[in-house]
Amino acid sequence: MTPRLLKPGRLLLACLALASALTLGGCASQQMESYANEKPVLDLQQYFNGTLDAYGVFTDRSGTVVKRFSVVMVCSWQGNEGTLDEDFTYSDGSKQKRVWHLTRLADGRFTGRADDVVGQAQGESRGNALHWNYTLSLPVDGKVYEVQFDDWMYLMGERVMLNKATMSKFGVRLGEVTLSFYKR
Template sequence: MKVLLAALALLLTSCSSQIADYKDTTPALALDEFFNGELVAFGMVQDRSGRVLRRFRVDMVANWEGNQGVLEEDFYYDDGEWQRRVWYLEKHPNGRYTGTAGDVVTPAEGQTQGYALNWRYTLAVPVDGKVWDIDFNDWMYLLDENRLINRAEMTKWGFKVGEVTLWIERKSDV
């Protein structure tokens, strides 16, 4: 039984992407450069089977002073709901970033390598009148200096509950 569990663990970890996989890719992603100024995003939330639950637009404004950044996000959902999240970001050496927001339960920690960022945090998500702490494994991929794709897997108690996909553009190009 121990051998079977070890083999399964090895199989699962060998299938998952690691930030080091993107070390030599270009263009390099620097959050403080891409998320600076006005941006717009279009996205969707899917359940664990892939069914689209919601679609949305996000208007963003980001500003940095030194290693400290503020990212304001206004979410407009297709069902008429509006949400606001304000991220307080910090740039650290070696491509590391941390962030907090009012509904972020555990601070976000991320690492960039090449054109990718892996960002992990727990978010308080309202679902059917309750609030659930959902873990996010967030991946961002810089396409060029003005466009980025963001995919996040959402889990609860280690089980996948959904995904979020975003297309983000610097507003000057929209």
């Protein structure tokens, strides 16, 4: 039996159909409501108040650790307005500062801005989880790229929170940031 070859036009259509199926399958994401009953309940204003230490890694698409870092965060709130002052120290000795300005809205929603965030971050909290979406201006080798972050945080206990963020550009996954926070 001789294998039947697809004509170039049909081959292209078959490849597009496969790519579409893979892309749509990758679009499935977590839903905030699935965390609504999880404990301990995250009170963002309470957890991000005072000084926190965080430790993290950035991994590329293959899972290889590209950068390790630590962060000292000094956080405070005045009513519904919060400031998260972050000082990063990377394993190569470089340093970076980011100051988030958060606003608490109704229904567990938050907005955030920082100097290197394009527009506003949009966040939502339910149960023990917080989900953020934002675009970050990321300097790499003398150039600045705008990359999207899909950022999930999970309160594990009174002092510990875990964070996993997927970084992408044009819908293509570039890597992940994994962090652990510890409240002093």
